[in-house]
Amino acid sequence: xxxxxxxxxxxxxxxxxxxxxxxxxxxxxxxxxxxxxxxxxxxxxxxxxxxxxxxxxxxxxxxxxxxxxxxxxxxxxxxxxxxxxxxxxxxxxxxxxxxxxxxxxxxxxxxxxxxxxxxxxxxxxxxxxxxxxxxxxxxxxxxxxxxxxxxxxxxxxxxxxxxxxxxxxxxxxxxxxxxxxxxxxxxxxxxxxxxxxxxxxxxxxxxxxxxxxxxxxxxxxxxxxxxxxxxxxxxxxxxxxxxxxxxxxxxxxxxxxxxxxxxxxxxxxxxxxxxxxxxxxxxxxxxxxxxxxxxxxxxxxxxxxxxxxxxxxxxxxxxxxxxxxxxxxxxxxxxxxxxxxxxxxxxxxxxxxxxxxxx
Amino acid sequence: xxxxxxxxxxxxxxxxxxxxxxxxxxxxxxxxxxxxxxxxxxxxxxxxxxxxxxxxxxxxxxxxxxxxxxxxxxxxxxxxxxxxxxxxxxxxxxxxxxxxxxxxxxxxxxxxxxxxxxxxxxxxxxxxxxxxxxxxxxxxxxxxxxxxxxxxxxxxxxxxxxxxxxxxxxxxxxxxxxxxxxxxxxxxxxxxxxxxxxxxxxxxxxxxxxxxxxxxxxxxxxxxxxx
Numbered sequence: 001x002x003x004x005x006x007x008x009x010x011x012x013x014x015x016x017x018x019x020x021x022x023x024x025x026x027x028x029x030x031x032x033x034x035x036x037x038x039x040x041x042x043x044x045x046x047x048x049x050x051x052x053x054x055x056x057x058x059x060x061x062x063x064x065x066x067x068x069x070x071x072x073x074x075x076x077x078x079x080x081x082x083x084x085x086x087x088x089x090x091x092x093x094x095x096x097x098x099x100x101x102x103x104x105x106x107x108x109x110x111x112x113x114x115x116x117x118x119x120x121x122x123x124x125x126x127x128x129x130x131x132x133x134x135x136x137x138x139x140x141x142x143x144x145x146x147x148x149x150x151x152x153x154x155x156x157x158x159x160x161x162x163x164x165x166x167x168x169x170x171x172x173x174x175x176x177x178x179x180x181x182x183x184x185x186x187x188x189x190x191x192x193x194x195x196x197x198x199x200x201x202x203x204x205x206x207x208x209x210x211x212x213x214x215x216x217x218x219x220x221x222x223x224x225x226x227x228x229x230x231x232x233x234x235x236x237x238x239x240x241x242x243x244x245x246x247x248x249x250x251x252x253x254x255x256x257x258x259x260x261x262x263x264x265x266x267x268x269x270x271x272x273x274x275x276x277x278x279x280x281x282x283x284x285x286x287x288x289x290x291x292x293x294x295x296x297x298x299x300x301x302x303x304x305x306x307x308x309x310x311x312x313x314x315x316x317x318x319x320x321x322x323x324x325x326x327x328x329x330x331x332x333x334x335x336x337x338x339x340x341x342x343x344x345x346x347x348x349x350x351x352x353x354x355x356x357x358x359x
Numbered sequence: 360x361x362x363x364x365x366x367x368x369x370x371x372x373x374x375x376x377x378x379x380x381x382x383x384x385x386x387x388x389x390x391x392x393x394x395x396x397x398x399x400x401x402x403x404x405x406x407x408x409x410x411x412x413x414x415x416x417x418x419x420x421x422x423x424x425x426x427x428x429x430x431x432x433x434x435x436x437x438x439x440x441x442x443x444x445x446x447x448x449x450x451x452x453x454x455x456x457x458x459x460x461x462x463x464x465x466x467x468x469x470x471x472x473x474x475x476x477x478x479x480x481x482x483x484x485x486x487x488x489x490x491x492x493x494x495x496x497x498x499x500x501x502x503x504x505x506x507x508x509x510x511x512x513x514x515x516x517x518x519x520x521x522x523x524x525x526x527x528x529x530x531x532x533x534x535x536x537x538x539x540x541x542x543x544x545x546x547x548x549x550x551x552x553x554x555x556x557x558x559x560x561x562x563x564x565x566x567x568x569x570x571x572x573x574x575x576x577x578x579x580x581x582x583x584x585x586x
Contacts, residue, residue, distance in 0.1 A: 048482075048486055049485075050482050050485070050486075075485070076482070076485040076486050077485045077486070077487075077488050077489055077490050078488075079486075080488075081486060082486060082487075083482070083483065083486035085479055085482075085483060089477070089479045089480055089482070089483040091480060091483075091484075091498060091502075092480075092502070093498075093501045093502055102484070102487050102489070102497075103487030103488060106487060106488040106489055106493070107488060148487065149486070149487070152486075152487045152488055154486075158486075
């Protein structure tokens with residue numbers, strides 16, 4: 001189950017060329033992130049066997065699924081990869097129940113790892129079973145499409161921006177299902193998105209694509225905290241931190257969290273003490289000070305060491321800080337950096353103004 | 360009323376239309392599928408060849424077929440070499456002519472129906488472990504249902520009404536190659552208007568009923584999908 005997925009593709013289509021050689025873990029959720037036209041969908045289609053690139057190699061562990069040099073090609077129907085398209089691609093002439101059954105009844109009994117009832121329950125499909133795709137909302141269609149793919153018991157699930165066609169409200173309707181899926185079904189997922197918030201909520205591992213090339217990859221928390229990558233230039237640049245709930249301060253409606261860099265006081269989180277939570281810290285919410293300010297409205301002030309700096313446009317910089325093993329980003333102006341003499345190795349204090357809960 | 364020769368003309372006509380439609384479906388499905396999906400440079404050439412019987416006078420088609428199927432023609436000689444039956448002035452020859460003559464009426468509705476199927480649905484089916492033939496029967500056929508019914512009807516009805524090609528290659532042998540349209544022509548020529556009325560009126564009523572049924576079935580089919 002957890003064998004690495006190793007792929008190497010060269011796929012030319014007009015002006016565009018996908019040129020990748022990478023490995024992703026065979027467990028958890030790997031997000032493929034990049035601008036539109038960066039090759040995310042091409043890569044996913046190559047993995048599914050829906051494209052025949054000029055040069056190709058794909059293996060899961062020791063099992064080779066595609067090798068263009070020897071002419072070995074396992075067709076999509078024999079790969080055991082589930083695929084969820086952007087807009088569902090439900091079969092219009094079949095009811096929801098028959099759509100769900102389509103892959104299930106074509107899966108040999110010995111390979112069936114998913115049963116109908118739990119998947120219907122997980123995705124809340126019960127009331128939809130007798131309806132036809134044309135009667136469903138966008139969010140309902142995507143839930144059926146995800147269920148249909150799951151029920152073919154894939155060994156890997158490929159999802160091409162399953163939420164892209166949905167508005168924020170419908171996204172928020174589906175995200176909890178995806179998170180449950182992630183927790184309850186041990187299934188490696190490759191997930192395309194260009195929404196940083198969605199990516200931070202769902203992914204464990206990140207593969208960044210740009211112009212058909214892989215420009216970075218690694219565990220999510222690590223890649224998000226790399227100031228040289230284009231992600232850190234966006235307004236929403238943020239890192240994700242795993243922390244433990246250590247106390248509830250009911251008087252002020254706050255929750256106290258602990259992580260490697262110390263403690264964080266955040267708006268009340270409804271989780272029992274000792275449970276693990278994931279929080280997000282935006283670069284724009286972190287400022288720097290040479291000495292701990294004696295009086296400040298900011299509750300979270302932690303000692304930090306500067307690891308790297310990167311200049312951005314409009315006189316801004318992104319600073320990567322190390323908080324005893326946890327990396328976070330701070331966005332400051334170049335002028336502040338000069339006044340505080342911030343350089344690699346500087347010891348200073350990070351003032352964290354906002355922390356938000358992820359999932 | 361109908362006499363024995365009219366009855367045999369009717370039976371031959373129905374048999375010809377049925378056999379022709381069946382062969383056209385078997386040939387037309389793969390051809391239409393290829394035309395709907397291919398990006399080959401010579402696709403327009405094939406499309407033109409398929410459409411030719413729409414514009415050619417049936418006598419032109421019949422003339423060339425007569426030459427090709429005749430004992431000295433390429434197809435006639437091939438059949439003789441294979442030990443097959445004589446094609447010109449035979450029922451088998453009529454079938455060959457009808458297949459070519461009605462080809463566009465079957466291929467074009469099929470091609471349109473196949474082209475309207477979103478290729479992503481077939482890709483989705485592949486990732487759900489369906490093999491190519493399975494995808495054809497479980498998705499393509501049901502989704503192209505209206506087009507297939509139209510193709511069958513048009514192919515059948517168009518063969519019923521064929522005249523020029525039959526006359527050229529089939530001759531007018533009662534009990535063997537004499538079809539309804541030619542029997543009607545004979546009756547009119549010999550001023551037997553009452554018998555021509557029976558046959559013509561019957562053909563008119565039959566064609567109307569079949570088309571009406573098809574349009575009704577296709578309409579209900581579309582409604583049943585909840586579209």
